[in-house]
Amino acid sequence: MGQSGGSPPGGEFASALAQPDLTPSRPVYDGRLGELYAIYLRHVVLMVLTLGWSRFWGRTRLRRYLWNHLAILGDRFEYRGRGRELLIGFLLAVVMLAGWGGLMWLVWVHVFHEKPFANFGMFDIFSLSVAVIGFPLAYVGHYAGLRYKLSRTRWRGIRCGMAGSAWRYGVTATFLTFANMFTAQLLTPVVTVNLARPRISNARVGTLPLVFAGSAGDIYGRYLGYYFLNIVAWLVAIAAAFAIGGGTANEFGLSFDDFLKLFTAPSLRTILAAAAIAVGIYLLFSLLILPLRCWWQAYWFRYLVSHSRAGNVLFATAITTRQMWGFLVLNYLIVVLTLGLGWPWVMHRTLRLIAGELWLYGAPDGASVRQPADRAPGFGEGLLDMFDVSGI
Amino acid sequence: MTTPARYYDGETAQVLEVGVRPTAGELIIFRPADSSIVAHWPIGEIAVLGDGAHEGAPPVLRQGGEARLVIEDPEQRRQLAALMPHLSALAEVPASAGRRIATLGASLVVLVAAFWGIVDYGTEYAAPWLPYSLQVKLGETVYEELVADKDECHGTRGMAAINDLANELARAAGYPHEVTVHIIEGGPVNAFTLPGGILVFYSDLFEQAKNSSQVAGVLAHEIGHVVHHHPVKGIVRAYGLDLLAKLVSGGTSDLLNTLTSGGNILLAMRNGRTFEREADATGVALLEKLGLRADGISGFFEQMLEKEPKDAASAAGIWSSHPPTQERIQTTKRPPTGRPAFSTADWKALREVCK
Numbered sequence: 118m119g120q121s122g123g124s125p126p127g128g129e130f131a132s133a134l135a136q137p138d139l140t141p142s143r144p145v146y147d148g149r150l151g152e153l154y155a156i157y158l159r160h161v162v163l164m165v166l167t168l169g170w171s172r173f174w175g176r177t178r179l180r181r182y183l184w185n186h187l188a189i190l191g192d193r194f195e196y197r198g199r200g201r202e203l204l205i206g207f208l209l210a211v212v213m214l215a216g217w218g219g220l221m222w223l224v225w226v227h228v229f230h231e232k233p234f235a236n237f238g239m240f241d242i243f244s245l246s247v248a249v250i251g252f253p254l255a256y257v258g259h260y261a262g263l264r265y266k267l268s269r270t271r272w273r274g275i276r277c278g279m280a281g282s283a284w285r286y287g288v289t290a291t292f293l294t295f296a297n298m299f300t301a302q303l304l305t306p307v308v309t310v311n312l313a314r315p316r317i318s319n320a321r322v323g324t325l326p327l328v329f330a331g332s333a334g335d336i337y338g339r340y341l342g343y344y345f346l347n348i349v350a351w352l353v354a355i356a357a358a359f360a361i362g363g364g365t366a367n368e369f370g371l372s373f374d375d376f377l378k379l380f381t382a383p384s385l386r387t388i389l390a391a392a393a394i395a396v397g398i399y400l401l402f403s404l405l406i407l408p409l410r411c412w413w414q415a416y417w418f419r420y421l422v423s424h425s426r427a428g429n430v431l432f433a434t435a436i437t438t439r440q441m442w443g444f445l446v447l448n449y450l451i452v453v454l455t456l457g458l459g460w461p462w463v464m465h466r467t468l469r470l471i472a473g474e475l476w477l478y479g480a481p482d483g484a485s486v487r488q489p490a491d492r493a494p495g496f497g498e499g500l501l502d503m504f505d506v507s508g509i
Numbered sequence: 510m511t512t513p514a515r516y517y518d519g520e521t522a523q524v525l526e527v528g529v530r531p532t533a534g535e536l537i538i539f540r541p542a543d544s545s546i547v548a549h550w551p552i553g554e555i556a557v558l559g560d561g562a563h564e565g566a567p568p569v570l571r572q573g574g575e576a577r578l579v580i581e582d583p584e585q586r587r588q589l590a591a592l593m594p595h596l597s598a599l600a601e602v603p604a605s606a607g608r609r610i611a612t613l614g615a616s617l618v619v620l621v622a623a624f625w626g627i628v629d630y631g632t633e634y635a636a637p638w639l640p641y642s643l644q645v646k647l648g649e650t651v652y653e654e655l656v657a658d659k660d661e662c663h664g665t666r667g668m669a670a671i672n673d674l675a676n677e678l679a680r681a682a683g684y685p686h687e688v689t690v691h692i693i694e695g696g697p698v699n700a701f702t703l704p705g706g707i708l709v710f711y712s713d714l715f716e717q718a719k720n721s722s723q724v725a726g727v728l729a730h731e732i733g734h735v736v737h738h739h740p741v742k743g744i745v746r747a748y749g750l751d752l753l754a755k756l757v758s759g760g761t762s763d764l765l766n767t768l769t770s771g772g773n774i775l776l777a778m779r780n781g782r783t784f785e786r787e788a789d790a791t792g793v794a795l796l797e798k799l800g801l802r803a804d805g806i807s808g809f810f811e812q813m814l815e816k817e818p819k820d821a822a823s824a825a826g827i828w829s830s831h832p833p834t835q836e837r838i839q840t841t842k843r844p845p846t847g848r849p850a851f852s853t854a855d856w857k858a859l860r861e862v863c864k
Contacts, residue, residue, distance in 0.1 A: 147565060148565075149606065151606030151607060151610065152562075152603070152606045154606065154610050155603070155606045155609035155610050155613065156562070156563065158609075158610060158613035158614060158617060159609075159613055161613075161617055161756070161757060162613050162616050162617050162620060164756040164757075165617070165620045165621065165624055165753075165756045165757070166620065168752065168756070169752070169755065169756055178563055181559060181563040181564060182563045182564075185559070185563065185564040185565045185566070185567075186565045191515075191524075192515065192517075192524060192579075193565055193566060193579065195558070195564075195568060197558070241654075272522070273517045273522045273523075273524055274517030274518070274519045274522075274568075274575055274576060274577045275517070275519075275521075275522045322522070323521075323522055325522070456757070456758075457757060457758030458757075460758070481522060483521055483522040483523035483524060484521050484522075484523050485521075486521060486522035487520060487521050487522075488519060488520050488521070488575060
């Protein structure tokens with residue numbers, strides 16, 4: 118598979134370090150949108166026919182397509198997962214939740230059933246407990262799902278994998294997320310770096326581990342700038358929205374009651390007006406809030422990539438705020454405006470972005486990267502599927 | 510014939526550019542530079558992983574081993590498959606994406622329409638067939654949740670009077686099961702129906718009602734919900750739309766589900782308005798069928814409108830779960846003829862059911 122044009126970021130750094138080999142290359146994605154759509158639509162049709170039970174096999178087919186159309190150093194990835202492994206993972210998660218439900222029933226019968234807790238019903242205790250355990254479990258599922266996907270991924274015939282405890286990750290992620298919440302998001306750099314580290318450093322290609330050398334201190338200055346600019350931008354956006362919205366309503370002589378009436382008995386005119394208002398709000402927030410977020414995300418992504426390596430292979434990206442906009446905002450809008458059917462397009466755009474913007478310097482010493490001796494997990498993603506956060 | 514390929518030995522991440530030559534009994538893999546043999550794979554043990562529709566270049570391997578061969582050129586793959594028919598997956602060329610998308614897209618539209626048709630219209634016919642014991646269990650569970658922190662009224666004569674009338678109305682509609690009326694102390698001035706023929710009244714309704722016909726009218730309206738299986742239909746339709754949204758989004762994103770929750774509310778409201786109109790009509794018809802005064806429903810609505818001249822149902826428009834009150838008065842208006850639904854003593858007992 119060939120390489121397309123473009124110059125790598127940090128070329129001067131590459132040439133200054135002639136030893137060892139730091140030849141730049143980029144991944145190649147040769148998937149076609151039409152082919153991906155055909156696979157996706159088949160998946161959706163089967164989903165409707167089987168009331169969702171085909172999703173394990175549908176996801177597997179989509180992964181096979183995406184993985185095998187992405188290549189690094191001329192070698193394609195392989196996805197060797199099976200639908201039945203996902204099904205078993207899902208069923209195990211169901212059994213686990215059913216067990217939890219039974220436990221909560223016992224707690225309710227013996228503790229809450231009698232007054233003074235009579236108004237605390239069985240549904241209340243189960244919903245509350247699932248909400249409480251669901252938060253860490255979603256993180257556990259995320260990590261376990263990543264481990265499963267990596268374990269079913271091969272490159273040059275070598276299995277990838279992931280070490281570390283998903284439960285420990287779940288506990289850490291929950292603690293950090295709550296700590297961040299209680300400190301008004303000021304711990305975001307600590308959270309992002311400490312959650313990225315186990316996901317990257319525990320991943321490996323065969324016996325070749327990935328390394329993440331990032332530190333929260335490196336990015337705090339930029340984050341604080343983003344944080345306070347964000348507050349200013351919100352204040353300006355809200356003030357502008359009130360000024361424009363109030364001014365427009367006054368201009369048309371609309372009272373609050375008129376406004377309510379417009380939306381409770383909508384005519385074509387109302388719908389068009391609502392669409393115009395939505396576009397106006399979108400433009401306002403697009404101009405003020407989202408570029409700032411994309412600017413931060415692009416910076417964080419560049420930092421994350423450039424501080425990761427696999428043996429002697431270094432990574433870099435020069436992804437811009439504008440490209441991050443396309444990745445975060447446009448992709449979101451595509452999915453929303455197509456009622457979900459634009460998902461393959463989003464995936465296609467994402468892989469093209471990766472192929473266009475990720476640079477690798479050097480190549481691994483193939484002879485020293487060996488097939489791992491450990492066994493991969495036998496099933497996958499149950500919790501991830503259960504909490505609906507798996508994507509593909 | 511020699512086919513160029515990339516060979517991975519399955520033990521390390523080394524790549525060898527090799528040539529592949531099929532013979533009668535095996536596939537010979539060799540280095541083109543010096544023709545040295547890398548591996549011999551017996552033909553019967555060779556397999557293709559995947560297919561041309563999903564894999565860009567399906568890997569070839571010797572069964573039981575980790576080593577792989579990848580032939581990038583589709584034409585070379587086709588030629589090798591022609592020589593080794595059991596590797597035909599290598600030559601697979603999927604049908605044109607455009608044709609597959611058109612066929613699958615049309616199938617999807619038909620399936621979604623059929624699914625929605627089954628949910629929306631199928632429930633009309635299927636709801637009565639849902640096991641009654643299950644409906645009762647569902648209704649009782651919801652009821653227990655609702656009344657967990659409230660006081661229920663137990664006045665013997667009042668409870669007997671309202672339950673007798675409820676069952677008389679239900680039998681008149683041909684409903685084959687027993688209905689149960691519960692009364693909760695306090696407000697709001699309201700009543701509602703749960704699955705399994707469970708009716709719930711708030712005692713404030715009895716205090717606010719001007720006469721027993723109004724209570725009988727509300728009761729007949731609720732029996733309308735029971736005999737048309739509205740609670741079960743509402744639940745099935747709401748879950749149906751939710752499931753459809755999940756299925757059509759490919760089960761990959763909960764984003765769409767967030768969006769459809771808005772659609773679900775609108776659907777529930779639309780169902781609500783249709784159900785209310787149906788229950789109003791049935792309620793009036795049942796009272797007339799039994800020769801009871803049927804002016805109570807419209808009288809109750811008039812009283813509501815007097816209290817709240819700015820009708821909330823009209824103001825809420827498409828977001829309202831009930832039709833505009835003025836419309837309901839018009840459609841349920843009947844003359845004050847017929848015998849009273851409750852005797853004077855029963856009506857008194859009903860008004861004091863919580864004391």
